[in-house]
Amino acid sequence: MAQPDTHTASYDTIVIGGGISGLVAANRAAELGLRTVVLEKGTADKYLCSSRYTGGTFHVCLTDIQVGPEKLAAAIDATTRGFARKDVGGAVAKDSLRLVRWLQAEGIKFVNLGHYHSFVLAPPSRTGPGLDWEGRGGDVLLRTLETNLKKRGSHIQRGTRALALDVSTPGIIKLEVEQAGGTGTKSTLTAKAVVIADGGFPANVELVRQHITPVPEKILQRNALTATGDGLQMAMAVGAATLGMDCFYGHLLSRDAMNNAKLWPRPYVDSLATSGMLVDAHGRRFADEGEGGVYLANAVARLADPLSASLVMDHAIWQGPGTSPLVPSNPHLPNAGGTLHRANTLAELAALMGVPAQALQDTVAQYNQALESGTLPQLSPTRRVDRYKPWPIKVAPFYAVPLCTGITNTMGGLMVDQDGAVLDKNGAAIPGLYAAGGASGGLEGGPSIGYVGGLIKSVLGLRAAEKIANFSA
Numbered sequence: 001m002a003q004p005d006t007h008t009a010s011y012d013t014i015v016i017g018g019g020i021s022g023l024v025a026a027n028r029a030a031e032l033g034l035r036t037v038v039l040e041k042g043t044a045d046k047y048l049c050s051s052r053y054t055g056g057t058f059h060v061c062l063t064d065i066q067v068g069p070e071k072l073a074a075a076i077d078a079t080t081r082g083f084a085r086k087d088v089g090g091a092v093a094k095d096s097l098r099l100v101r102w103l104q105a106e107g108i109k110f111v112n113l114g115h116y117h118s119f120v121l122a123p124p125s126r127t128g129p130g131l132d133w134e135g136r137g138g139d140v141l142l143r144t145l146e147t148n149l150k151k152r153g154s155h156i157q158r159g160t161r162a163l164a165l166d167v168s169t170p171g172i173i174k175l176e177v178e179q180a181g182g183t184g185t186k187s188t189l190t191a192k193a194v195v196i197a198d199g200g201f202p203a204n205v206e207l208v209r210q211h212i213t214p215v216p217e218k219i220l221q222r223n224a225l226t227a228t229g230d231g232l233q234m235a236m237a238v239g240a241a242t243l244g245m246d247c248f249y250g251h252l253l254s255r256d257a258m259n260n261a262k263l264w265p266r267p268y269v270d271s272l273a274t275s276g277m278l279v280d281a282h283g284r285r286f287a288d289e290g291e292g293g294v295y296l297a298n299a300v301a302r303l304a305d306p307l308s309a310s311l312v313m314d315h316a317i318w319q320g321p322g323t324s325p326l327v328p329s330n331p332h333l334p335n336a337g338g339t340l341h342r343a344n345t346l347a348e349l350a351a352l353m354g355v356p357a358q359a360l361q362d363t364v365a366q367y368n369q370a371l372e373s374g375t376l377p378q379l380s381p382t383r384r385v386d387r388y389k390p391w392p393i394k395v396a397p398f399y400a401v402p403l404c405t406g407i408t409n410t411m412g413g414l415m416v417d418q419d420g421a422v423l424d425k426n427g428a429a430i431p432g433l434y435a436a437g438g439a440s441g442g443l444e445g446g447p448s449i450g451y452v453g454g455l456i457k458s459v460l461g462l463r464a465a466e467k468i469a470n471f472s473a
C-alpha cells in the first residue's frame with residue numbers, strides 16, 4: 001500500500017503512541033484494510049515506553065484469563081466494587097483471550113509461569129533486581145508488531161509528537177503534530193479516526209499532583225517516563241470526559257529505590273506488606289494491608305509525606321512470604337542495597353526506624369491481639385483477612401523496610417465505551433475519537449482502587465480498530 005507524504009497526509013486511522021495498545025490498534029486497523037499510521041514521539045529505534053519495560057503477564061484482576069468471560073466480568077465487578085463501567089468491563093472480559101490468541105497469530109510467544117501468569121510475554125523480564133528489558137518479552141513484542149505493521153504497508157513515524165485535536169469538521173479529525181529535535185516544526189495530519197494510545201499520565205508531575213498525591217516528587221516513577229498525559233489533555237480540550245483519575249497501578253518498594261536503580265521495578269515488597277503491617281512516622285497503622293499491594297501503594301501516595309511509611313514484620317514473615325517467587329525481597333532487597341532494619345526487640349527496631357518506641361509496641365500488640373481473637377476486621381483502620389493471610393508479628397528478630405511507592409500506570413483517563421470510543425460529559429461518543437491502553441479510563445479504580453490490569457487494556461485497541469473498520473468480531 002503506497003503511503004502519502006508523512007507530514008501533511010490524510011489517513012483512515014492515526015494512532016498516537018507506539019506501545020502495545022497503539023501497535024495492536026494499528027496492526028488490526030491495517031489488517032482490516034485501513035490506511036493507518038502510528039505517531040511515536042520517541043526517536044530511538046527501541047524508544048522507551050511501559051510496554052518495553054513490562055513484566056508481561058496478561059491477567060484480569062490477577063485472575064487467569066482462561067476462566068471464561070463470566071468469571072472475568074464478575075472479578076472486574078468485585079475488584080472495583082462496581083466502579084468499572086459494565087460495557088468496558090464486559091468487553092475486556094469477553095475479549096482478553098481473543099487478544100492473546102490474536103497476538104499469538106501475530107507471532108508473539110508466551111510462557112506459562114503458573115498461577116494467574118499463564119500468558120507471560122517471552123522471554124520473561126523477571127530475571128532479578130533492577131530493570132531488564134532488552135531482548136525481553138515487551139521489547140520483542142513491540143519489534144514483532146512493528147515488523148508486521150510494515151508488512152501491512154503501514155509504519156511507525158518516530159519523532160512525531162501529537163499536540164492538539166480539531167474535531168470541528170464532521171467526518172474528519174485534524175491533528176496538530178510537532179517533529180522532534182527542538183525545531184518547533186509543526187504540521188497538521190488528518191484522519192477519519194484517531195486512537196489515543198499514549199500510555200496515560202503517570203509521568204506528568206502536575207497532573208499527578210492534581211489527581212493522585214500532593215507531593216509527586218516523593219513517589220518513584222516506576223515506568224519509562226514517556227506517558228505524559230498529552231492525549232488526555234488534547235481530548236479534554238475537545239470535550240472528552242474522564243473517569244477514575246485518582247488511582248494508579250504501582251507497587252511498594254524500598255525507599256532506597258528513589259536513588260538506587262537496582263531496586264526498581266523489582267523487587268517490590270507487596271507480599272511482605274500484605275502479611276505484616278505498614279506504619280507511618282508516628283508508628284501507627286494507616287491502611288488496610290489486607291486490600292493488597294496496589295491499594296497500599298496508593299495509600300502511601302496519599303500520605304502528607306509518602307516517604308514516611310515503613311513496613312514492619314517478624315522473622316517468620318521474612319523467611320516465609322519474603323521468599324515468595326518472582327524476584328523475592330528476601331534476599332534481593334538487601335543484596336541490591338535496600339535498607340533492612342533488624343533488631344531483637346520492637347523498641348530497638350523503632351529506634352532504627354526513627355519512630356516512637358511505645359507507639360510501635362502498642363500498634364503491634366494491638367494487632368497481634370486482634371489477630372489472636374479474630375477481630376482484625378474491627379481494628380482501625382480495619383484489616384481484611386479474606387484475601388491475604390495476616391501473620392502475627394512475634395518471632396524475633398524483627399525487621400523494618402523504609403518504603404517508597406512507585407507509580408507504574410495511571411488507572412483512570414479518558415472515559416470510553418466498550419469499543420474505546422471517547423465519550424463526552426453527556427456520555428455521547430466524540431465522532432472518530434478513540435482511546436486504548438493506559439490512556440483509557442472506566443475499567444479500573446474506584447473506592448477500593450480496583451486493579452484490573454495494564455496490558456489487557458489493549459483489548460480496547462483491538463476493538464477500536466474493528467469499530468473504525470465496521471468489522472464485527
Ligand SMILES: Cc1cc2nc3c(=O)[nH]c(=O)nc-3n(C[C@H](O)[C@H](O)[C@H](O)COP(=O)(O)OP(=O)(O)OC[C@H]3O[C@@H](n4cnc5c(N)ncnc54)[C@H](O)[C@@H]3O)c2cc1C
Nearest residue numbers: 017019020021041049051055056057162199437438454455
Ligand atoms: C516495570 C513494569 C512492569 C509491568 N508489568 C505488567 C504486567 O506484568 N502485566 C500488566 O498487565 N501490566 C504490566 N505493566 C503495565 C503495562 O506494561 C502497561 O500498562 C502497558 O504496557 C501500557 O501500554 P500503552 O500502549 O497503553 O502505553 P505505553 O507502553 O506507555 O506506550 C505509549 C507510547 O506513546 C508515546 N507517546 C506519548 N505521548 C505521545 C504523543 N503526544 N505523541 C506521540 N507519541 C506519544 C510514548 O512515547 C510511548 O511510546 C508493567 C509496567 C511496567 C513499567
